[in-house]
Amino acid sequence: DAKTTQPTSMDCAEGRAANLPCNHSTISGNEYVYWYRQIHSQGPQYIIHGLKNNETNEMASLIITEDRKSSTLILPHATLRDTAVYYCIVRFFTDKLIFGTGTRLQVFP
Amino acid sequence: EAGVAQSPRYKIIEKRQSVAFWCNPISGHATLYWYQQILGQGPKLLIQFQNNGVVDDSQLPKDRFSAERLKGVDSTLKIQPAKLEDSAVYLCASSFAGANNYGYTFGSGTRLTVV
Numbered sequence: 001d002a003k004t005t006q007p008t009s010m011d012c013a014e015g016r017a018a019n020l021p022c023n024h025s026t027i028s029g030n031e032y033v034y035w036y037r038q039i040h041s042q043g044p045q046y047i048i049h050g051l052k053n054n055e056t057n058e059m060a061s062l063i064i065t066e067d068r069k070s071s072t073l074i075l076p077h078a079t080l081r082d083t084a085v086y087y088c089i090v091r092f093f094t095d096k097l098i099f100g101t102g103t104r105l106q107v108f109p
Numbered sequence: 110e111a112g113v114a115q116s117p118r119y120k121i122i123e124k125r126q127s128v129a130f131w132c133n134p135i136s137g138h139a140t141l142y143w144y145q146q147i148l149g150q151g152p153k154l155l156i157q158f159q160n161n162g163v164v165d166d167s168q169l170p171k172d173r174f175s176a177e178r179l180k181g182v183d184s185t186l187k188i189q190p191a192k193l194e195d196s197a198v199y200l201c202a203s204s205f206a207g208a209n210n211y212g213y214t215f216g217s218g219t220r221l222t223v224v
Contacts, residue, residue, distance in 0.1 A: 034212055043113070043200050043215025044152065087151060096142070096165065097202075097213055099151030 003027065003090045009104040012082075018075040020103050022088030025069045031092050033064060035073045037084040038102070044087065047073065078107045111135065113216035115201050121222045127189040130219045134182070134203030140164075142213065143176055143186050144200040152200055158184060191223045 005023040012018040024033065032051050036044040048055055048062045050071070055062045061074040075082055087102040114133040122128050134141050139160050144152035155174065157165040160181040169176065173192070178184040188195055198220050202213040 036212070041217070043202070043217050044213075045215070046212045049212065085151075096154055096157060097152075098154070099144075101149075101151050 003098075004088045004100055006086075006088050006100065006103045008101070009106065011106050011108060012075075012078045014080060014107055014109050015077055018078040018082065018105060018107070020073040020075075020086050020088075020105065021070065022073070023070045024088070024090045027068050027090050028092075031090050033062065033068075033071050034089045034091060034097070035060070035062065036087045036089065036097075036099075037082075038087070039081075039084040044099070047086075078105075080107050080109065083107045113201055113203055113214050115199075115216035115219055117219055118217070119220045119222075121224060122191055124193055124223050125190040127187065128191055128221060129188075130186045130199050130201075130221075132184045132186070132201030132216060134184070134201070135214055138203035138205055138214075139181070140204045141178055141184050142202045142204075143184070144202065144215075146198045146200055146218070148197070155186070188221075191221075193223050196221060196223045 032049050034049040035047040037047055038044045048057055048060050050062045050064050064071045083106055085102040085104050087099050116131050141158040143155045145155050146152040155169045156176050158178045161178050174188055176186045198218040200215055200218045202215045204213045
């Protein structure tokens, strides 16, 4: 079973920051937080991952709380192309990816 | 770098017929996965291969589903006979064995409709 809890859906205005929360209160010390997204009719796409520290790449930023029980994926300037289902996944780096139902993000003009 | 290739892109069959899906992973990726994604749900892992050996097939309905990866590269997933509830997108993914900080790379999937 998935070890994370995410809101079912969120909206965001184009050009604004999209902040997607994820709760993972049972995360263990060596488990990473991964984020994937799935645009309609495509396979899931890797976005970012982190262990303890905040991470940033060209796609997004990942903020992990100090107790590691929750995290937030930030898309700094959402575009219409960011409309997708976003999955937060907790796993040890050699474990299988287990998907929950994710958050459906709708970016509107 | 070429991505994970899957074919066919779409398939429509009648119940009780057979169907096969093909996957070509990224070159050098030893680990290959098949996922089933029913409409409105997240992908569900069916089977995991490490080279040509099965690592985990605990979620594969073995009475009707089979998969192979004979030479440790391409893989085929078969359903025989198909049921209406098998209608889904079948996703193939691959990754390096062991440490893989970037997780998996997925193909675009095969959309199966059983009528």
